Amino acid sequence: MKKLFLVPVVAGAVFIAACGGSQTKEESAETAETATEQPAAPAANIPGLDTVAVSNELALEGNDLMKYNKTLFRVKAGQPVKLTFHNAGEMPKESMGHNVVILQPGTDLPAFGGEAIKAPDAEYIPATFASSIIAHTKLLGPGETDTIEFTLEAGVYPFLCSFPGHYGVMQGKIVAE
Structure with missing residues (x-):
């Protein structure tokens, strides 16, 4: 029952x-x-941001393991940023070239990487994403260095290496405050 x-x-x-x-x-x-x-505070959710000093002079290296030595930077918004990139690898540029491409917030990174593969004559900088690119270094071979300057408004900006197959592992963020 x-x-x-x-x-x-x-x-x-x-x-x-x-x-x-x-x-x-x-x-x-x-x-x-x-x-x-409602504006979000995307920088507040980035792990380790509080341990990174604010500097508008950035030094970055890429290597044959397809890694940047740093993946997070903090800069002062509205002021010039100087980024010096060095390819610390030993493999030839044709098989392991590296660069740094700073992109607008919200850029579709997989789509960018897919288009970059189609642009070997432009050092893998796709013209179809020109409006998303803030600045980029040259594609560097072993031991080469390039310096670029740019200014960022407040926000979180992704950066990556556009050499084929690298964008998935060689990326980071620049937080402009």
Whole structure:
């Protein structure tokens, strides 16, 4: 008899739970709009940011292991930034060239990497993403160094190596505050 009583109670609880939480599509859209209107603080969520000193003179190296020696920088927004990049590797430029490309926030990195592969004559800097590129170094061979200068407004800017296959592992962020 207890089992017969329990079945309708459980069924009723499931029915009541299923009826709750009714939210119209309009309410959902309003919530989504409100969420996108509020500026986020993306830099606040970057692990290790508080351990990085603010400097507008940046030194970066790339190597034959397809790694940058640093992946996070902090700079003062609105002031010139000088980035010196050195290819510390020993492999030939044709098989292990490196560069640094600073991109606009929100750039689709996999799409950028896919287009970069198609641009060997432009040192893997895709013209189709010209509006997303803030600055870039030359494609460097072993022992070579290049320096670039640029200015960033407040935000979080991705940087990467555009040599084929490198963008997935050779990337980092510059936080302008």
